[in-house]
Amino acid sequence: MAAAAAPPPPPSPAPIPETTVPETAPPGHTLFARIRVASILDVPHIHKLIHELAAFERLSDQCAATEASLAATLFRSPNPPPPFTSFTVFILEVSPNPFPPIIPDSNFSPLLKTFHLDLPIEDPEQEIFRPGLENDVVVAGFVLFFPNYSTFLGQPGFYIEDLFVREPYRKNGFGKMLITAVAAQAVKMGYGRVEWVVLDWNANAIQFYERLGAKILQDWSVRRLTGDALEAFAHFSV
Ligand SMILES: CC(C)(COP(=O)(O)OP(=O)(O)OC[C@H]1O[C@@H](n2cnc3c(N)ncnc32)[C@H](O)[C@@H]1OP(=O)(O)O)[C@@H](O)C(=O)NCCC(=O)NCCS
Numbered sequence: 001m002a003a004a005a006a007p008p009p010p011p012s013p014a015p016i017p018e019t020t021v022p023e024t025a026p027p028g029h030t031l032f033a034r035i036r037v038a039s040i041l042d043v044p045h046i047h048k049l050i051h052e053l054a055a056f057e058r059l060s061d062q063c064a065a066t067e068a069s070l071a072a073t074l075f076r077s078p079n080p081p082p083p084f085t086s087f088t089v090f091i092l093e094v095s096p097n098p099f100p101p102i103i104p105d106s107n108f109s110p111l112l113k114t115f116h117l118d119l120p121i122e123d124p125e126q127e128i129f130r131p132g133l134e135n136d137v138v139v140a141g142f143v144l145f146f147p148n149y150s151t152f153l154g155q156p157g158f159y160i161e162d163l164f165v166r167e168p169y170r171k172n173g174f175g176k177m178l179i180t181a182v183a184a185q186a187v188k189m190g191y192g193r194v195e196w197v198v199l200d201w202n203a204n205a206i207q208f209y210e211r212l213g214a215k216i217l218q219d220w221s222v223r224r225l226t227g228d229a230l231e232a233f234a235h236f237s238v
Contacts, residue, residue: 029117036110038089040075045139053164092141123168141165143178155192
């Protein structure tokens, strides 16, 4: 008879995010980070972030988003859809001071993480990326994603449209925190995958994704109908 299997180890308790400066913080610079679901109040910052991403991708001439178009389409008034059922934006904020304790939310409880950096971050744009009442908080990045569907998996997934960490904050783990938040939400919802496209010259992002273990789909390329070509289909008689 086979020996009885050992009982599974007890689940380890969930890590408790730091909400005070730890007395034993290592030397360097401590920065507290929070990811939360964006609201219509974040539109001015989302708009600036999208235009900074477009400039980085050398596609500013194609970026027509305005604050009004983003407000109307991302946060449809008066009843915006619940997060994750449609277009969803996670905002990454950082602060030299701990964020207040999280109030659990049935949709998404904000995520907190503490970063210990070797050097302080110089952010020349910090004043224009202040989210509001909390004076020491700065918006450092965002990710915009929405559900898609894989017929082969027979499961929904998430498609990431934009992932952006503002330049002074890069290479400190913030991008990983953002994409991990999307992946964790996909797993939580029982979704089968998270996918996105990347420009083939964007070596930094490609290395970043490789480091995360994301698979490159060599056999696939993107197709798009937009502008006049899309309009033409409206008049195409079948
Ligand atoms: C791509 C981007 C989101 C990455 O964010 P980031 O905050 O700089 O990345 P992180 O610091 O979280 O990096 C996470 C991991 O990737 C590694 N990494 C990041 N950039 C890297 C690079 N250029 N080369 C090699 N590894 C890299 C980090 O070392 C880290 O690895 P580790 O966890 O093993 O230490 C950010 O650089 C960015 O916004 N770039 C401009 C816009 C852009 O390219 N967006 C993506 C469009 S598809």
